[in-house]
Amino acid sequence: MNQFFTDASNIRDGRITVTGADVNHISNVLRLKRGETVSIVCNDNGLTYTCAIDEITPVEVVCLIRDVQSESRELPVSITLFQGLPKSDKLEFVIRKAVEMGAVRIVPVAMKRSIVRPDPAKAAKKLPRWNAIAESAASQSKRGMVPEVLAVHTFAEAVTEARKCDKILMPYELAEGMDETRRIMTDIRSSEPGSIAVFIGPEGGFDETEVNSLKEAGAHIITLGNRILRTETAPIAILAWLTYIFER
Amino acid sequence: MNQFFTDASNIRDGRITVTGADVNHISNVLRLKRGETVSIVCNDNGLTYTCAIDEITPVEVVCLIRDVQSESRELPVSITLFQGLPKSDKLEFVIRKAVEMGAVRIVPVAMKRSIVRPDPAKAAKKLPRWNAIAESAASQSKRGMVPEVLAVHTFAEAVTEARKCDKILMPYELAEGMDETRRIMTDIRSSEPGSIAVFIGPEGGFDETEVNSLKEAGAHIITLGNRILRTETAPIAILAWLTYIFER
Known part of the structure; x- marks a missing residue:
């Protein structure tokens, strides 16, 4: 239907x-x-x-x-994806997949190593299109709400926004191993957070200053496994994990 | 590098x-x-x-x-993805992502509700291209091996092949809820399987006869959560779950 x-x-x-x-x-x-x-x-x-x-x-x-x-298809935890601005039309792919996988908000973030430097006027023009993509993906995956795509944030703005969430997760290639990651995820599950912020680096990864600033904000640094995931695949993987852990 | x-x-x-x-x-x-x-x-x-x-x-x-x-980036369990043949070039997307997420073999399967009816001669011609895509994705994600893409199988052939694996998983929209799914996944983890077969239905889903035939082969029926995933997103989600559960 x-x-x-x-x-x-x-x-x-x-x-x-x-x-x-x-x-x-x-x-x-x-x-x-x-x-x-x-x-x-x-x-x-x-x-x-x-x-x-x-x-x-x-x-x-x-x-x-x-x-x-009144049956809800929504995850019992509200997930905001802070996506490091990727190249070309990959952001549209990320929006589509993040909505399909249950995110409630998507915030594109201009990170230090983002290859694309968005002209603010151009980026603002794309916002209606990004939100139309989110609405269409929400219909197709039978979501119970339409996730919102916000305007491109600076890293500092994104961290301020993320601090409002109960937990912050940052997949990072220099994280400790999977045992530590599973321990972190289990702890987060036990704390029954209402909201989680997830930061995904762009193609070039996070800059060290960005890692430090997120650490300072209380972010948990995790690995997504031993293979190298693309910036547009990583959000799907972490949203799948959060579904596995939190879904009712 | x-x-x-x-x-x-x-x-x-x-x-x-x-x-x-x-x-x-x-x-x-x-x-x-x-x-x-x-x-x-x-x-x-x-x-x-x-x-x-x-x-x-x-x-x-x-x-x-x-x-x-000698450090291995491979998952400690060998996963074969049996993918219901999707429309147009989605199979190439699935191959790329399944390799990135750690599958060791990808078997395209002509299922009852597959919209594409492949002409065997044409499909055979595509095999080298599919394997070239797998090799390129393996390089990019720093895999420790090149996953193989097999020729298009009939459903009966796929089930015969899957029976050789220690466990068979089938995400299906009529599965019991997430608690039951987590119980199944935990049991499978405890049994320390060497190999797992994962069946993903095409756009139209599995036909009932296919579900029965997989049940008979001992497949575990699971849900991937309360939202509807596309046929090309489901393999990423289940491979992410298996990474979360099995990765060393």
């Missing part, structure tokens, strides 16, 4: 009114017709509504609510 | 002779010169040789062995 997202304000009297880009998607791309069933998740209350399409006009699709489910 | 692979037969008298496609890669792509250092892994003994380039000709590169390391 196709899934869409909506705000609580569009839900009234047993009906949900879909507007915006989803209207074209429903009528012209998916070619859904009156009577067909769609799944609509409310961004505000996290509920999933099973609906029948009642009316399709060029500007809106009115759906009748048939059933409501 | 750039890494290449060689067979034991190319190592003699403190020298390694590199031939084949690596020669062009070293001299014309990487533009390495005499005296520069490369890392060469022996496919037969798994040792890593640190070498200085001694001579570059159009047909071979002769390297002087400076140091030998």
Whole structure:
């Protein structure tokens, strides 16, 4: 079943009114017709509504609510990915996969060894596109919310933001071995954190000053195993680990 | 440092002779010169040789062995990925990522719901390309061996092959919850298997007859969490889990 997202304000009297880009998607791309069933998740209350399409006009699709489910597909811990800005279109790949794997926020970070130096005006222009990618990935993986992609942060801004999380994780090639990493992960699990920040270095890895600044912020340094992972694979691996450890 | 692979037969008298496609890669792509250092892994003994380039000709590169390391970057369990044939070029993505994440063999499997029906002659032609991708990914992730990509198997052939492994894992959307999955994974870890077969369904998922046939072969059915993963993301997630559980 196709899934869409909506705000609580569009839900009234047993009906949900879909507007915006989803209207074209429903009528012209998916070619859904009156009577067909769609799944609509409310961004505000996290509920999933099973609906029948009642009316399709060029500007809106009115759906009748048939059933409501409160079952959550969200991880019991809120994960923010701080991704060192990678080359070319890899960030879009990372957004897609991080959403699929359960992250709730993605923060691109201009790190010292990032090869791309984003022009702030250009990066700001990309933000709507990045968030559209997140929404589409959220629909496909049946997420219970649409993860947000923030504007490109400086490293200092990212650390300030990460300090608001209960725990900070930093996979780093100079970490101690796997036994120590498993010990750290088990301890973190036991502490029942509400939120975790994960920092992933860009292609060139973290600069030493960045490592020190994260250590100072209380980050736990871990390894992701004995093979070298690409900057765009590492977030998938750590999100898989966090799923294994935390998923209900 | 750039890494290449060689067979034991190319190592003699403190020298390694590199031939084949690596020669062009070293001299014309990487533009390495005499005296520069490369890392060469022996496919037969798994040792890593640190070498200085001694001579570059159009047909071979002769390297002087400076140091030998026996430290293994390989997982302590040998994982074969049986991947339901996905659409378009996704199999190449899966090969690249599975190699990066530590699989030792990749077996594309024509499953009932695979959208692509490969013409055997065409698929056979792609085999060298698939293995070249595996070799390149193995170099980049500093693997201690080059994983092999086998020809497209039928489901029956794949099950016969998988029965040779100590354990079979099948992520399936109708699996019990995460607690049961963690229990299965912990049991498997305790049994210290030498080899594990992992089956991943194609875009449309497994057919019921396939599920039954794998159950009969003793497969453990697990979930990968509460979100829907794409067929090309699932192998990364399960390989990440196996790394977390088994890595030394």
